[in-house]
Amino acid sequence: MARRRTTIRDLAEHTGLSPAAVSYALRGLHVSPETEQRVRDAADELGYEADPIARALAGGATGVVGLLVGSLSDFWNQDLVRAVQRHLYDGALSSLVADADGEPARELELAQRLVDQRVDGLVVVPIGPASGGWSAIARQISTVTIGDALPGVAPAGEVVFDYEHGVLQSLQHLSELGHRRVTVLSWAVETSPDREAERAVARSAAALGIDCSVVPCAYSLNASRPLAVELLAGPDRPGAVLCMSDSIAYGVYAACMELGLSIPGDVAVAGFGDHPISRLLSPPLTSTVWDVEQVAERATGFLVTAIAAEGPQATLREVIAPVLAARASTLA
Amino acid sequence: MARRRTTIRDLAEHTGLSPAAVSYALRGLHVSPETEQRVRDAADELGYEADPIARALAGGATGVVGLLVGSLSDFWNQDLVRAVQRHLYDGALSSLVADADGEPARELELAQRLVDQRVDGLVVVPIGPASGGWSAIARQISTVTIGDALPGVAPAGEVVFDYEHGVLQSLQHLSELGHRRVTVLSWAVETSPDREAERAVARSAAALGIDCSVVPCAYSLNASRPLAVELLAGPDRPGAVLCMSDSIAYGVYAACMELGLSIPGDVAVAGFGDHPISRLLSPPLTSTVWDVEQVAERATGFLVTAIAAEGPQATLREVIAPVLAARASTLA
DNA sequence: GGTGGGTGGTGAACCGGTTCAGTGAACCGC
């Protein structure tokens, strides 16, 4: 089984150079072209592969970034993981994935654990700006947030969803269709009363003069389904449900199937994120497009430049504009 | 920014012990209870956290396992990643995720890269048994495969899908409904002619006396959709399409929407995996249940025991029995 | 012919843990 790795000292012996020279040669530093070639040849011959662990211990960087997702049960997030993954691969980085599984408390714990594992950077898709610990994390390590901006934290980069306009657009759409009572399903509001999305809901509802109540819900089909059953089977069913993620909307679809309600006849449904599945449902789901590829590309771009930069820099920022895709789940 | 970590030598100085004693104490080895307590107190006081990098370099184990997925665009695989993730977390392991993105060549390259990164073990959801390099990998490191068994490879564990019965069941179901011409969408057959699933198709078709052709297709909605359009718009449309993954079936749904074909009226569709989305579509998709949680639990269980075991052991093996969930996408 | 400035390379320390051989003291039985 796996005999001892060939080390840099083996190469040194083989080439008659010092370990230091070999180390430099392998990275093309400070050495003559002939020496470099000699070392490379020896490396091929002996099947040498640098040990990233040792390199990390000595040098500092691990080449690994942490990818922390608030809820990996959410389809949009799953897709994002795939996309970020691919971009990191192109940047020769690996990713340590962690799933907070909808629990804000676990989120910070996992972040700390990733930091302890010496990742070079962190991509966070937070549940919400609940906990204060983030600023400490962001100070220790290059961090890029996606979705919600974490107030009071100055991360290396943020890819922010423009909830202000996104929610307004959706509610306006529903309002124009005659809906006066809308229920919004969003993260557990009690843990993050300041969440941008929910403030946006309140403002938009006021502006449009509609009656909007926010019900907390985890971002997954399994979580939203029973909640939606309860909500829609109750005495005063809302005319429309706006879900802060498509995954939540899927649970609402399941609930409607179970209750025998028709969409949009009995209840109109809209989501956020526009997952590929959404246009496949019947009726196709009205949603707001947050393009996964674009988000992933920006986020990894920010992270890579932040890691390359020496000291702390100004926060790199991109606001993702909302584009409403109106489909039959709201249209009559 | 991040001042120097407190090291084991800081603790040694603080407690008046040797670094070695501190190292033992932190792991509860060879030391008196009082000493152990003294060290723990000092660790709390100074905020000591062991550096996993250094520990890995010296000791061997990294506490990280590689999770290599043939196609992270596949919904079932995405869900599996989430589930495996969670079980690994419970086992205090972290996971480095890698996505071969449907390319068999990349798969082995990524596996090797994970091995080079010194993961303690590997969970592989392979594209197919195409390449021969796997036995070398499995010899180097504890490996658990999911789905397809890799012929000629003796991994530490395998969680195998019983394609023989699964495919037979599905085809029998279609046959009983009167279908005589079935197209099967499966992995690129040319790269893996020996794949168990495809051999099963041939045998089952022969046994049932139906006409079955296998068309290669990557496991994703985006890949299957154009393929299905081509297939279904052609002159001799098959009466039924059996997809080796639900993701593929979703692409077929999209194609049917595009072409204005009705399911199952114009074409019957069945999938594999039974992703939660499948019962939400209309018509709900007939599929064969491979329970993600069960698979994840077994696979991680196998891996953990394999890592804990000293030498190579006999292959741990679990066969996942197929359960057909017949729904309206095939039923009239 | 001495001074000066690059090159190309070396030796040793270092990163932060683990581990192994060894040491001194306490304890045991006889």
Added chain:
DNA sequence: GCGGTTCACTGAACCGGTTCACCACCCACC
């Protein structure tokens, strides 16, 4: 009172790289 264990702990080497201080050498220049 003495050989033999056991126990708690130490010192030093080690894992496999990187990096820093230093040196030898060659060439140029005045």
